[in-house]
Amino acid sequence: MSGDVLKVLAAGDHFVRPGAVAEAIRAELGGRASVRELTGPWPIEPFGPVAEVHEASGDEDELIAALDGAEVAVTQMAPFTERVLAAAPALRLVVVTRGGPVNVNLAAAEARGVEVRSTPGRNAPAAAELAVALTLGALRRLAQVDATMRAGEWRSDLYAYDACGGELSGAEVGVVGFGAIGRRVAAVFEALGARVLVHDPFAAPPPSMEQVKLPDLLARSRVVSLHARLTPETRHMIGASELALMPRDAVLVNTARGALVDTEALTEALTSGRLAGAALDVYDPEPLPADHPLRALPNVLLTPHLAGATRQTADRAVAMAAREVAAYYAATRQGRDEGRDESRDQGRDREGRTA
Known part of the structure; x- marks a missing residue:
């Protein structure tokens, strides 16, 4: 040798x-x-x-x-x-x-x-797949439905129009950050029939998707999925004023970094009903404290930072x-x-x- x-x-x-x-x-x-x-x-x-x-x-x-x-x-x-x-x-x-x-x-x-x-x-395939899974879970309110089954209930009343969830098909959905993970998520959303809006100052989506400013994306999207990097500029990029732009029946999905979102503002929006739901894999602070109010909200689907697992x-x-x-x-x-x-x-x- x-x-x-x-x-x-x-x-x-x-x-x-x-x-x-x-x-x-x-x-x-x-x-x-x-x-x-x-x-x-x-x-x-x-x-x-x-x-x-x-x-x-x-x-x-x-x-x-x-x-x-x-x-x-x-x-x-x-x-x-x-x-x-x-x-x-x-x-x-x-x-x-x-x-x-x-x-x-x-x-x-x-x-x-x-x-x-x-x-x-x-971890791009794994993180993208979990983001899609959380999106579908939030839209179909799986956390709440699962809780009722475990409580011994059979809630057929959840079939009521005002109680049931929504679909990706035909909806406008927003992807914030169009890197390796965001691109995969956007492609799946599009394959399921959604109209994909993208916000990323550094990457352009394909012609089938629409590049928009963040306020426009938030105002139009039934789902907003975050895939941006955490930088001083993107910290708390989703705060109270941004959440107020989202439709009341919208859901926020975050599998990127917890500090992209103002946790206090998100908790208030979910508690008040200003935002229909959220699905979170990352938190600020992290680990999420055991007594944090997000844990008690029925309209939140939570996983412990497992996107790449x-x-x-x-x-x-x-x-x-x-x-x-x-x-x-x-x-x-x-x-x-x-x-x-x-x-x-x-x-x-x-x-x-x-x-």
């Missing part, structure tokens, strides 16, 4: 398993990689801030010890804080198996010459991360390996000629 052995830390967890990461890297690089495994506590324990990074999970000291000598790290939630990066002088690449590296101090990584990559799109998401993340590691190896070792192999071949030729 020629070239240096690449030392990798697979800092996985109970979703993106370190053993799966190690296996995928070995499939790409064989014996050219030496992989150490570390299992973090997520999602058995919730993620949150760790030192100065957000949405992380795990112990800095444990990570520092595991990083000893590692040139590459693959992680889902491990906290790559300034302190951790400072204690890992050999580190040159961190691959985060998420849409973005929110658990990495990017400024500290750049200052130390550590490249940071992520796996955008790995499929085995296929984890498998895609692992495969994408392994390819990033292989690409890094090729960029930093391949030319050197080929040069060494060529030198050895030339040496053998010379030996053969003089024998």
